[in-house]
Amino acid sequence: xxxxxxxxxxxxxxxxxxxMGLFLFLSIVFTKDKKNLPIGLLMLAFSLILFQYVLxxxxxxxxxxxxxxxPHVCYYTTGPxxxxxxxxxxxxxxxxxxxxxxLPAFLVLVTYLAILTNQLGIIEFRVPWRxxxxxxxxxxxxxxxxxxxxxxxxxxxxxxTQFEKLRARWSKILVGLFVTFTLAYISYYxxxxxxxxxxxxxxxxxxxxxxxxxTIGFFIIKQPQVFDGEFFAELFLPNNNxxxxxxxxxxxxxxxKLTKHMETEKPFIDNELRLVNLADNLGFSTHLLSxxxxxxxxxxxxQFINDYRLQEAKRLLLKNPEYSIKSIYFDVGFNxxxxxxxxxxxxxxxxxxxxxxTVITS
Numbered sequence: 001x002x003x004x005x006x007x008x009x010x011x012x013x014x015x016x017x018x019x020m021g022l023f024l025f026l027s028i029v030f031t032k033d034k035k036n037l038p039i040g041l042l043m044l045a046f047s048l049i050l051f052q053y054v055l056x057x058x059x060x061x062x063x064x065x066x067x068x069x070x071p072h073v074c075y076y077t078t079g080p081x082x083x084x085x086x087x088x089x090x091x092x093x094x095x096x097x098x099x100x101x102x103l104p105a106f107l108v109l110v111t112y113l114a115i116l117t118n119q120l121g122i123i124e125f126r127v128p129w130r131x132x133x134x135x136x137x138x139x140x141x142x143x144x145x146x147x148x149x150x151x152x153x154x155x156x157x158x159x160x161t162q163f164e165k166l167r168a169r170w171s172k173i174l175v176g177l178f179v180t181f182t183l184a185y186i187s188y189y190x191x192x193x194x195x196x197x198x199x200x201x202x203x204x205x206x207x208x209x210x211x212x213x214x215t216i217g218f219f220i221i222k223q224p225q226v227f228d229g230e231f232f233a234e235l236f237l238p239n240n241n242x243x244x245x246x247x248x249x250x251x252x253x254x255x256x257k258l259t260k261h262m263e264t265e266k267p268f269i270d271n272e273l274r275l276v277n278l279a280d281n282l283g284f285s286t287h288l289l290s291x292x293x294x295x296x297x298x299x300x301x302x303q304f305i306n307d308y309r310l311q312e313a314k315r316l317l318l319k320n321p322e323y324s325i326k327s328i329y330f331d332v333g334f335n336x337x338x339x340x341x342x343x344x345x346x347x348x349x350x351x352x353x354x355x356x357x358t359v360i361t362s
Contacts, residue, residue: 021047038085045074069112076105079146255296
């Protein structure tokens with residue numbers, strides 16, 4: 001007897017989770033901080049997996065059988081995407097051959113497309129790599145390997161400063177959720193062999209996966225606050241210094257890192273320098289960098305950068321009196337004479353020419 005496709009409370013809840021995942025995907029993709037892009041794609045992969053599971057549980061897979069192997073493709077992307085995110089987070093070099101990490105996903109995709117074209121009657125293909133693509137234990141091994149790689153990546157990082165310790169806590173939460181997801185997947189194929197296994201067990205495993213999925217998404221959206229020390233600061237790093245708040249301690253460390261970068265790398269000489277460029281160089285979010293500058297210097301981004309440009313201009317005027325004023329203001333990052341003269345006069349109460357003449361005559 002053919003079973004009529006239908007939804008119950010659980011499958012309805014899981015179906016509602018799918019657009020949540022797609023919303024997280026779009027929210028992350030369209031932000032300026034591209035370091036989170038792998039997590040956005042991870043959310044997309046999880047949403048597709050969950051959607052196919054809903055089709056399976058509700059028996060709508062009989063009506064729409066075209067996504068049956070798609071979860072296998074998505075599973076093989078999860079580990080590499082999260083690993084790529086952690087490489088970006090810790091500013092590690094991502095080599096051009098990183099694409100080979102997605103080779104298993106590509107092989108399964110070829111299998112899936114061959115099966116799909118046969119189902120649709122477009123053209124008859126011999127389906128390749130069935131032994132690999134349809135075996136769930138290869139997926140389990142694959143996710144286990146990436147759980148280990150990510151774990152090693154995190155625990156090799158230095159955690160001497162408050163910033164590094166906070167980032168380590170955040171990283172451990174992410175890897176813990178991914179390991180939970182991996183164990184949930186493996187447990188399904190272990191428990192299904194026992195007579196007590198039923199659909200309720202299946203749902204509980206999927207609930208575990210969903211919690212992992214959307215907790216990752218929630219924390220990604222909240223990441224700027226995590227790094228600012230505003231979000232669950234006491235949970236991540238209890239503050240032992242009662243005289244200085246956790247946030248103030250973190251701000252001090254980040255400001256030292258910022259000023260050291262300004263003095264040694266001199267990014268301000270780039271007249272196209274923007275907040276997002278400097279934030280990316282430092283590994284901060286733009287929100288965090290803006291807050292550090294405002295709170296510790298009492299200035300906005302443009303004022304902060306121009307201060308460094310003016311000090312560099314002063315140094316060049318003293319060291320190289322033969323340089324033209326035009327050469328100096330271009331060399332230190334100003335785009336035009338008027339802006340440079342106005343800023344210089346406001347800071348030193350004289351024009352660059354008067355400043356130079358005074359130095360020479362003295």
